[in-house]
Amino acid sequence: MQAMSPGDSKLFSSQAAAALAAAASSNVVVKAAGPQPTGRSLQGSDVTIDLDALRPREAIPELQVQPITILKSDYKLEHTQQVAISSMYICYALKQGHIRVINRFSAGRALLKGHSTSISHMAFYSPDEHILASCSRNGDLTVRQITEGKRADGEVVPVESLLITAQLPVAKGDGSGSLATLAWHPTTPQILAAAAARKVSIFEVPTATPEGQQQPSPSTPGIEYSLPGFGSVTSVAFSPTGDLLIAADNNGGVHAWWLEGEDDAERPLFSWQPAAASSTASAAAGVASVHFLHQAANGSCLLLTGDAVNRSVKLWALSGGRTGQVAEPTCLQTVTFTASNGPEDFFCHVVVQPEQQLVVLANTVRKQVYTLHYQLDAAASSAVAQLDYAAFFAVKLPILSLATALEPGSPKIAPGEASAQQLLLYTVQTDAIQQYTINPALCNRGSSATVDDGEVEEGEEVSSGHTTSAAAEAADECAAQAAPAEVAEVIAQNGVAEAAAKLEPESEPAVTAVTAAPAASHVPHPAMVPLPAQLPTPGRLLQATDSGLSLSRQSSAQQEIRESRQPVTAAAAIKQEQPEHSETASNAATQLSAHPPTQP
Numbered sequence: 122m123q124a125m126s127p128g129d130s131k132l133f134s135s136q137a138a139a140a141l142a143a144a145a146s147s148n149v150v151v152k153a154a155g156p157q158p159t160g161r162s163l164q165g166s167d168v169t170i171d172l173d174a175l176r177p178r179e180a181i182p183e184l185q186v187q188p189i190t191i192l193k194s195d196y197k198l199e200h201t202q203q204v205a206i207s208s209m210y211i212c213y214a215l216k217q218g219h220i221r222v223i224n225r226f227s228a229g230r231a232l233l234k235g236h237s238t239s240i241s242h243m244a245f246y247s248p249d250e251h252i253l254a255s256c257s258r259n260g261d262l263t264v265r266q267i268t269e270g271k272r273a274d275g276e277v278v279p280v281e282s283l284l285i286t287a288q289l290p291v292a293k294g295d296g297s298g299s300l301a302t303l304a305w306h307p308t309t310p311q312i313l314a315a316a317a318a319r320k321v322s323i324f325e326v327p328t329a330t331p332e333g334q335q336q337p338s339p340s341t342p343g344i345e346y347s348l349p350g351f352g353s354v355t356s357v358a359f360s361p362t363g364d365l366l367i368a369a370d371n372n373g374g375v376h377a378w379w380l381e382g383e384d385d386a387e388r389p390l391f392s393w394q395p396a397a398a399s400s401t402a403s404a405a406a407g408v409a410s411v412h413f414l415h416q417a418a419n420g421s422c423l424l425l426t427g428d429a430v431n432r433s434v435k436l437w438a439l440s441g442g443r444t445g446q447v448a449e450p451t452c453l454q455t456v457t458f459t460a461s462n463g464p465e466d467f468f469c470h471v472v473v474q475p476e477q478q479l480v481v482l483a484n485t486v487r488k489q490v491y492t493l494h495y496q497l498d499a500a501a502s503s504a505v506a507q508l509d510y511a512a513f514f515a516v517k518l519p520i521l522s523l524a525t526a527l528e529p530g531s532p533k534i535a536p537g538e539a540s541a542q543q544l545l546l547y548t549v550q551t552d553a554i555q556q557y558t559i560n561p562a563l564c565n566r567g568s569s570a571t572v573d574d575g576e577v578e579e580g581e582e583v584s585s586g587h588t589t590s591a592a593a594e595a596a597d598e599c600a601a602q603a604a605p606a607e608v609a610e611v612i613a614q615n616g617v618a619e620a621a622a623k624l625e626p627e628s629e630p631a632v633t634a635v636t637a638a639p640a641a642s643h644v645p646h647p648a649m650v651p652l653p654a655q656l657p658t659p660g661r662l663l664q665a666t667d668s669g670l671s672l673s674r675q676s677s678a679q680q681e682i683r684e685s686r687q688p689v690t691a692a693a694a695i696k697q698e699q700p701e702h703s704e705t706a707s708n709a710a711t712q713l714s715a716h717p718p719t720q721p
Contacts, residue, residue: 158563160512163493166454170511172487173461181489181513184546184557189223191553194521198430198468198485200355200409201300202242203522203549207251208529210267210279211547213554214240218257222267222279229278235263235286241300246310248526252284252326256301260291260317264326284326287340289317299353299371306363314366316354321346321368321378346378346387355409361416365390365439367424369408375426377439393450395426395435410471412480415497415506423495423506424450431469431482433457434493436508456493456508458484474525477544477561480508483520490514490546490557492564512564516557518550528558 159180161170175181189211203214211223218236220243223229236257243255251267263286270280289301299318306312313324322342348354352370359366366378373396376389395408407429414423414436424437436454460466469482469491480493492512498505528543544564546557 156560156562158510158512158566160492160510160563160566162566163456163507163509163511166452168454168456168508169459170456171459172466172489172513175513179513181515182563183515183517184490184559186516187556187558189547189554189556190221192549194549194551196485196519196551197521199300199521200470201240201522202244202302202524203240204524204547204554205243205245205253206248206524206526206545206547207245207253207267208248208526210245210251210253211554212243212245212253213547213549214243214255220253220255222281224269224279227277229269229276231279231281233265233281235283236261242302244303244305246305250310252310254303254305254313254315254326256289256303256315256317258291258300260289260301262287262289262301262303262315262324264313264324266329282329283336284329285324285337285340287315287322287324287342289315289322290320291317299355302354302357304357304359304366307359307361308363312363314357314359315342316357316368318353319348319351321348321354321357321366346389348374348376349389349392350374355407356411358411358413360413360422362420364420365422367411367413369411369426371407371429373406373408375408375411391449395437395452396428396433412471412473414473414475414478414480414495423453423497425471425473425480427469427471430464430467431471432464432467434471434480434482434508436495436506438505453506454508456511458491460487470520470523472523472525474527474544476527477542477564479544479561479564481523481525481544481546483523483546483548485519485521488516488519490516490520490559492559494565510564510566514559516548516550518552518555520548520550522549523547 159178159182161176161179172181192213192215194216205212209225211225212220212233214220216239218234218238218240220233220236220240222231222233236255236259238258240255241258243253246252246254252264253267254262254264256262264284266282266284267279268282269277271277291301301315301317303316304314306314311326311328313326315322315324323344323346324340325343327337346366346368348368348370350370350372352372352374354368355371356369357367364379364381366380367375368378369375373394374392375395376392379390394406396406408426409429409431410425410427412425414425416422422439424439425434426437427434434456435452438451438453440451458467458469466484466486468485470485472481473479474481478495478497480495482491482493483489484491491514493508494510494512495506496509524547526545526547528545542561544559544561546559548555548557
C-alpha cells in the first residue's frame with residue numbers, strides 16, 4: 122500500500138479520520154471503536170484479587186452518574202434491599218417505612234404507606250409485571266399491584282391495589298441482625314417466599330383484591346419451612362424453574378427444599394456449609410447471599426453464595442435437580458477480594474444480571490463496584506460455568522442498596538452474543554438515589570479485552586509495561602472527535618447533605634384508579650443461554666383448581682392430571698428483561714434526565 126503524503130490529509134474532514142487513514146497506511150487492521158476493558162481475566166478454581174495491588178493496564182474508572190432525587194440515608198452496614206425497578210417504575214424506601222414510586226416515563230410520583238417501620242426488602246415480580254412485594258424490619262409483609270391513576274386535578278400518577286398483607290415471625294432482640302427477606306417464584310406471580318428468623322413461608326398471592334373488600338384480610342402462609350439448628354435466614358432464592366428453594370443462614374448454613382417431591386416438606390432435602398463454621402461470632406461464618414445463575418436441561422443448577430460480607434463468593438454445581446436426588450454440592454470456583462486494610466475494607470451487596478451474565482457487587486466501605494462475568498457452557502448437558510472476568514469501578518458515595526436493569530432499547534443480537542445494552546445500577550446512597558451506567562464491554566474480556574501479562578498481539582507495541590495498539594489509538598481518537606462525552610452532573614458535592622434534610626410529605630393528594638398506561642412496544646431480548654422450553658411446575662406447591670391456584674401438597678398422580686389440563690402455570694415462561702422501543706425509551710430517558718434532582 123502506498124504511504125500517505127502529508128498533503129493528502131487535507132482530504133479528510135477531521136484529524137480523527139486522518140488518524141484512521143494513517144493507521145491503515147501502516148498495515149494495521151483497524152477495529153471498531155469501543156471501550157477497552159481494564160479489569161482482570163480469572164483463571165483457576167481459587168482466585169484472589171488484591172484491590173490495592175492492581176496489575177499493569179488494570180484500573181478503577183469512575184462510573185457515570187445520573188441523580189434521581191436527593192435523599193439523606195443513614196450509613197449502615199446491613200444487607201437490605203431498599204430499591205426496586207420495573208420497566209415502568211422506580212421504587213425506593215424512606216425512613217418512615219414508606220415507599221416512593223416514580224414513573225420512569227412521566228415522572229409521576231406516589232407515596233405508598235402501610236409498613237410500621239423501615240423497609241428491609243422489596244422486589245418486583247418481574248420487569249414487566251408491576252407487582253411489588255415489601256417487608257419491614259418488624260416483619261410486616263405487603264404485596265401491591267401498581268398501575269396508573271388520576272388525581273382530582275387530572276394528573277396521572279402511580280396508584281396501588283393491595284393484594285395481601287401478612288406478619289412474619291421476626292425474632293426480636295436476638296442480636297442476630299437478621300432481617301426479613303423475599304423471593305418471587307420465577308414463573309408464577311402467585312407464589313412468594315418470605316423469610317424471617319428461622320422460618321421460610323410460602324404465600325399465595327391473589328391476582329386482585331377480593332371483590333367487595335377495600336383491603337385484603339391478613340394472609341397466612343400455605344407452606345412453612347423451618348431451618349435446622351439455630352440460625353436465622355439471611356437470603357432466599359428459587360431455582361430458575363422453581364423446583365428448588367434455597368435459604369442461607371447467619372450460622373454459615375445453606376439449605377435446599379425440593380418442591381416436587383413427596384417427602385416431608387418441612388425437612389430440607391440437603392444442607393451444607395460453604396465455609397467452615399467460625400468458633401467466634403456467628404456473623405463471621407454467616408452466608409449473606411444466595412443467587413441461582415443457571416439451570417440446565419437436566420435440572421442441574423449453578424448457585425452463587427457469598428460470605429457474611431460478600432467479600433468471598435463461591436460458585437456451586439447442584440446436580441440432579443429434576444429427580445429430587447440432588448448430589449452433594451460441588452464447589453467449582455472461589456473468588457476472594459482482599460485489600461491492605463484487611464476484611465474490614467469490605468461490605469458488599471450482590472445482585473445478578475442474567476441477561477449479561479454478570480454478578481454485581483457494590484462495596485459500601487470502599488465506595489466501589491465490582492462485576493464478575495460468568496461464562497456458561499451451552500453445549501454441556503449439565504450446568505457448567507466459570508467466573509472468567511472481573512472489572513472494577515468507583516463511585517463517590519457509599520452504596521447502601523442497589524438493583525439492576527438493562528437500558529431500554531431494541532438491539533438486534535443473535536443468541537449467545539453479548540448484549541449491547543448498557544447496564545443500569547439504581548442505588549440508595551448516603552445522600553441521594555442515583556443511577557449509574559456500566560458499559561457491558563468493560564465487564565467481559567471478549568475479543569477486544571486487555572491482553573493478559575506476557576501476551577502481545579500482532580500489531581501492538583509494548584512500552585513501559587503497557588500494551589498499546591495503533592489501531593486502538595486511532596479508533597479512540599475517532600470516537601473522541603465524532604461524539605463528545607455527555608457527563609451527568611455529579612451530585613456528591615459539599616452542599617448535598619444539607620439539601621437533603623427535608624422529610625417526605627406525610628400525605629399525598631387523593632387519586633382514582635384508571636386503566637394502566639400502555640407500555641411501550643417490546644422487542645424480545647433472547648437469553649444468552651436459553652433455558653429448556655419445558656418447565657416443571659412445583660407439584661406440591663401449586664394445584665390448579667376451577668377457582669385458580671392454591672398451595673398444596675399433591676401426589677404424582679394428581680400432578681399428571683394437572684399437567685394434562687395444561688393450567689396457565691405450566692405454560693408460563695421465565696420472565697426476561699424485555700427492552701423498550703428505542704424511540705420511546707429515548708424520550709423517557711430524556712424526560713428523567715431533564716428533571717433536576719428533586720426533594721423526595
